[in-house]
Amino acid sequence: MSKNSDTYHWVTEVLERAIKLFNNDSSELLSFQIDAFNSYYDILREDEMSLAKRPKQRRNERQRVCDTLTDIFVNMGAEPFVLFTLAVPRSRLNAAAQKSILLKLRSWWKSTSQPRGLTLVVKNLCEAKSIEPLVSSYRHSWKTAFEPNSIQPWTPHWPLSFR
Incomplete structure (x- = not known):
């Protein structure tokens, strides 16, 4: 098995476990899920000034996290974006979000309940x-992991009031 294949299977397992924490009546996150989401959310909220105060290595790591989360949100949707923040540790996020893996994950997501x-x-x-x-607002410095027109834009399952 290739490394990408192993990573893809690991990511789908992790995301499937995260999905199982929800049912048709779930309306709140558990405390550990809130903490996981907030750790990513805090990185997304950082501006250039706060990033500039960090050492170069940390700044680059956080930049890659923002790029990756943006790729997931824009190209896969809000649900996969949130599932990634709840289930995938930051240390594995970039490996889990390689272009070839995200393209397969998008197909997997469409077929998942x-x-x-x-x-x-x-x-x-x-x-x-x-x-x-x-x-x-982050996309101005965004380096997409997808080639133009390689996949169609995401359409939400629910109406967004801020679109």
């Missing part, structure tokens, strides 16, 4: 934290 509770939690979380505007 998505509980209504997950969609509700993601909708509320993304609206409360203004994720779409945050990602949009």
Whole structure:
């Protein structure tokens, strides 16, 4: 098995475990999920001035995390974005989000059963934290992992009030 194949299988297992924490009635995250999400959210919220205060290595790591999360949100959607923040440790995020893996994950995501509770939690979380505007503001320095026109833009499962 190739390294990409191993990583793909690991990511799908981790994301499937995260999905199982939701059902059609779930409407809140557990405390460990909130902590996981917030660790990524704090990185997304950093501006150039706060990044400039960090050592170069940390700055580059955080930049890569932002690039990767932006790729996931824009090219896969809000639900996979939130699942990645809940389930994939930062130390494995960049390996998990390589172009070839994300393309396969997008197909996997389309074929996966998505509980209504997950969609509700993601909708509320993304609206409360203004994720779409945050990602949009970050895209000016975004280096996409996808080639132009390689996949179609994501369409939300629920109406976004801030579109």
